[in-house]
Amino acid sequence: MTARARGYGTFLCMRWADGIAAGGNRCAAQGCHVSEGASYLFAVATPMGFSVRTTADYWSLLEAKHPKLHGRAQDVAQVLSHPDLVYESRQDRAVFLCYRADQHRLLCAVVKRIDGEGFLITAYPCDKIKEGDQIWPTSESSTTRSAKP
Numbered sequence: 846m847t848a849r850a851r852g853y854g855t856f857l858c859m860r861w862a863d864g865i866a867a868g869g870n871r872c873a874a875q876g877c878h879v880s881e882g883a884s885y886l887f888a889v890a891t892p893m894g895f896s897v898r899t900t901a902d903y904w905s906l907l908e909a910k911h912p913k914l915h916g917r918a919q920d921v922a923q924v925l926s927h928p929d930l931v932y933e934s935r936q937d938r939a940v941f942l943c944y945r946a947d948q949h950r951l952l953c954a955v956v957k958r959i960d961g962e963g964f965l966i967t968a969y970p971c972d973k974i975k976e977g978d979q980i981w982p983t984s985e986s987s988t989t990r991s992a993k994p
Contacts, residue, residue, distance in 0.1 A: 884900060884901055885898045885899065885900055885901075886899050886900055886901040886903075886904045886918055887899060887918060887919075887922045889922045889925045889926045890926060891925050891926065891928075891931075891943070891956075891963065892926075892927075892928065892931070892981055892982075893931060893941065893958075893980070893981060895958050895961055895962065895963045896962065896963060897925050897954075897956045897963035897964065897965055898962075898963070898964060898965070899918075899964065899965040903965070904918050907965075907967060907968060910967070911967075911968065911969050911970075913969075913970055914968060914969070914970075917952075920947065920952060921952065921954050921965070921968045923945065924943050924944070924945040924947075924952050924953070924954040924968070925943055925954050925956065925965075927945065928943040928944060928945050928954075928981065929944055929945045929946055930943075930944045930974065930979060930981065930982070931943050931944070931979070931980050931981035931982075932944070932974065932975065932977035932978060932979050932980065933977050933978045933980050934977055935976060935977050935978075937957070939957055939958050939959065940955065940956070940957050940958075940966070941955070941956050941957075941958070941980070942954075942955050942974075942975055942977060943955075943956065944971075944974055947970065950970045950971060950972055951970065951971050951972065951973075951974070952968065952969075952970055952971075953968060953969055953970075953971050953975075954967075954968040955967045955968065
């Protein structure tokens with residue numbers, strides 16, 4: 846696959862894991878690399894069983910693309926760690942859309958999981974949930990959540 850998603854430093858190719866598994870800091874696609882010593886802005890555990898990380902540099906790119914996210918990195922981290930709903934993308938089963946109610950809208954964080962590690966693709970405020978299969982909360986986790994005081 847030659848499509849690229851920005852993240853983890855300069856660029857993160859969809860085949861990033863192939864390059865890291867080979868022992869380098871380059872992905873399998875030419876021209877992609879992970880910055881050495883990347884400083885993570887946040888790394889949070891999700892209820893889907895994997896962590897999601899993003900760098901300060903990548904967050905700056907997201908703020909430029911979505912000015913309403915300026916200064917809201919912790920809100921996005923909260924969406925990832927405590928989402929109200931999580932949907933699996935219909936186009937890519939490794940992509941998840943995490944939603945949490947935020948003021949008068951929803952805040953959506955889109956993540957991709959590769960080899961057990963997650964990275965933030967984008968985040969944005971929205972008014973409705975995109976189509977896909979709801980994977981969280983499951984009926985089991987809903988029962989557990991409602992049983993808490």
